[in-house]
Amino acid sequence: MVKLCQSTIIDAPVDAVWAILRNFNCHDRWHPAIAFSEIVGGEPVDAVGAVRHFRLNNGGVWREQLLTLSDKDRRLSYCLLEAPLPLMGYVASIRLKPVTDSDATFWEWRSEFNPPAHRRDELVKLVSEGIYQAGFTAVRNLLQRQNRGMPIGPSPAIAVAPSPASTPHVARMAAASQVETTRAILVERYGGPEVVELREIALPPPASGEVRIHHTAIGVNFIDVYCRTGFFDLLQPPGVPGMEAAGVVEAIGPAVSGVSVGDRVAYACPPVGAYCERRNMAPDLLVKLSDDIPDEIAAAGLLKGVTASFLLHDVHAVKPGSIVLIHAAAGGVGQLLVQWARHLGATVIATVSNDEKAQIVTRLGAHHTIVYSRDDFAESVMRLTDGKGADVAYDAVGNDTFGGSLAALSVRGHLVSFGQASGPVGNWDIGRFSSKSITISRPNYAHYTDTPDKLGPHIKRLFAALRHGVIRIAPPKTYNLGAAAQAHRDLESRLTTGALVMTA
């Protein structure tokens, strides 16, 4: 039995260090050896028993299980379940203690394991130096970057909500003696693409608790169409639609902390108002962008990526071996669902409307692709699964596919209806669902993302997945802000594949 113990002093308050280390799935954000990590089955990261499944930069796959987590003692322990190295019986623990006279942190990392005798020295060195000491250095660097306000963060770079106790920044905008304006797309009344108009609208200085963002790229989503038509009442005409954009913080109102002028940020959240050059909004749900995430990828992918994340992990936890049916698989969310579900180990059956889109989703990794304009997809799913059916169907098509989705499910299957591109699904007699004990979910984006705590895990998972190539977001089709009506027409006509963004 080898016992290792490494410890260091980190020049940061113990709570700041603990905030990083207590997150059992955060190590890919700071440890240089780790390429990608996720919690198996979408368990909460602080659930004792959670298993993290991660890949090192050298390709090795590891699984570790959380055994102890104590906020009281600032201690956690975990064991190894699977590793490419013979670290037999490896159990490790981390504990932190405050250094009260300098507001620093003592961090100890210890472990026990049984290496084969001939590899003992090599493994001891690898664990002590390659894991523990490298980890100390990485967390130290991370905290320094955080102090300098750089946009890489362990608790996924979510800007801190304004706190009355914090020092307010002085607004940079001069008190508006002359009214500033910005170009924006206005929905005058609910209706078709023709109701949107490019206008010059007033832009007051950011109020208390607000920041001003200068947009560089604005996401165009089907939810914007629903806002325009009045299907959702998130927008009251006359109003500016849009819930997703990337840009740069240009000014900060009073009583805002955690955000600085010049920060690259993105968001995917209500309130509507993204279809404009510049806007003011509360910073709570702003996501700081790290250098490796371009603006247009963020604007193209944040809403869809976060949606894919909660659909695959929270609404239904896709597991290795799951049979997953994905409609509109060549669309924005669809493309992400296909890639991510495949990475999670599922068998992916994708439906698309034509052969060109079929080629796209096949390239993305769909195991089976069905052109639903030609083949009955419910029959095809049953044939492909030997009559079993899909464990889960992700259906944002709505009216055209809802009935077929029900028919394509397995016994105790789960229909996740998260959109109605072809129209509302209408009324259904839920008594019929007992024939297969079907579960239906109708998730609402806001209920999975409307606080930093809910949004944070999805952002972290999404950025890690992007960074490590689990999902790729194709360069979006771009439009000028003035061409918003055309963007909507293209989106509604299903001529597009992948994401649409507007440049401000």
Next chain:
Amino acid sequence: MTKVYVSSVIPAPAAEVWKLVRNFNGLPGWAPFVAESRIEQNAQADQIGCIRNFVLKDGGRIRERLLALSDYDLSCSYAILESPMAVENYVATLSLTPVTDGNLTLAEWQAEFDCAPDREAALRHQIGITVFQSALTALKHRFGR
């Protein structure tokens, strides 16, 4: 029950710091507020149950019983039997932990006690800052910083 906790990083290996602080009769050698100390009844200073009887530089006298001493954990616990401070059930622990990075030592000193509610804040400050922290600061200076 009131708790006090302070800690410092001492710029020396734990074994070296332990040599100094394990001596239950050694406070005058490093704690700035202690004038003289003796072990009662001719006991050894590392005999569990022994009582140290020491005089503060301000003239106060304190008697403390050694409750636990561990050369394995580098820790020492004791209880106050008699003191000018109005505390009851006072038990304190001084412990050292090696910091492998740089070969330093984390020194922690904590105490739990009961007292009159209106005295709590003053006692926490007196014990935490005036006694424990100033002694740890003295240790830091003694080992070079």
